[in-house]
Amino acid sequence: MSRQQTLDLIRRYYAAFNAGDGQGMLDCLAEHVAHDINQGGRHDGKDAFRAFLGHMARCYRERLDDVVVMASEDGARAAAEFVVHGEYLATDEGLPEAHGQKYILPAGAFFDVVDGRIARVSVYYNLADWTAQVSA
Template sequence: MAALDVVKNYYDCFNQKDWDGMLALVSADIRHEPNQGEARIGLEKFTAFVHHMDESYDEKLTDMVFFTEPAGNRVAVEFVVNGIYKKAEDGLPPATHQTYVVPAAAFLEVANGKITRVTTYYNLPLWIQAVSA
């Protein structure tokens, strides 16, 4: 399966909250580079992150635009995160089911039909402003 197809399937699973389907598309040695904090390496840490995010946020991604490079191993995706802040995170505002809409982007690398790297970027101050309003 082409990298673009793998990444599109990954995000389809995300939007359907099919965490098992999403996690089946990542490699055992996945490298997750979040917008803030240390990289997470390995499926166990990434799985814990996915489940933690599901507890704290209810998100759907829209306006997705995918880009690939000539070799077809890397995919960039720009999207809008439409979410509900369900459970407070340390160092962030209290959660009272506030809604937010923020632009974001991710860069993914695929090898042997599995995602080996996900790097995500978004504007954290903009998100804080949205959930604090």
Template sequence: MTALDIVKTYYERFNSKDWAGMLALLHPEVRHEANQGDVRIGIEKFTSFLQHMDDCYDETLTDMVFFTEPNNKRVAVEFVVNGIYKKTDAEDLPPAKNQKYVLPAAAFLELSDGKISRVTTYYNLPLWIELVSK
């Protein structure tokens, strides 16, 4: 499989909430660089993050556009997050009341040994706060 094939499968599994299948595509020492917060290294930390996100949010990604480079190691993707804020994430964020939101975002992924070894995600946190504070 190409890097693009692997990343597309990763996001298909995200949208179908196939967490085990999604995690199976990650390198054991995956580097996760979330939009806010510390860098997480390792599949165990990524798994904990994923569980927390699943507890707090119900999200589906649409309008996905993938970008690749000729070395078959990196893929970028632009998408729209369609979500529901189910459970308050942190005390410095607005309280959750099942607010719906639609938010543009992007991610950069890198592959090593046929597995996703880096996931970096970006979105506009102030815009998200505005959307769920209405």
């Protein structure tokens, strides 16, 4: 896969995210995608990712702005930096109580791309910053 094809794939993934198109996101993923959740564990496979999307839709409403995507020359790896604009809708287990708090949070993600699909996505953000924003 070329660098440009990888850039297009990651941009398509984030366009689907911002459109609330979970199936569009899933279409960008390899069947056995590895999903590293910020300060959490790794989930494997599209079914686990689908469940994660359902959980996120229940607890959060988010939009990503200022998305910048980078890719290696061979297209095998990519990264993205963005700003999350969110609303905390329902209490997520182990986190502060939700009551519609809004937050703005810089974040990033790293990707492995295999055979034209995302084979790994690892998302990172400052959980302490998010917690402070929703606890204020």
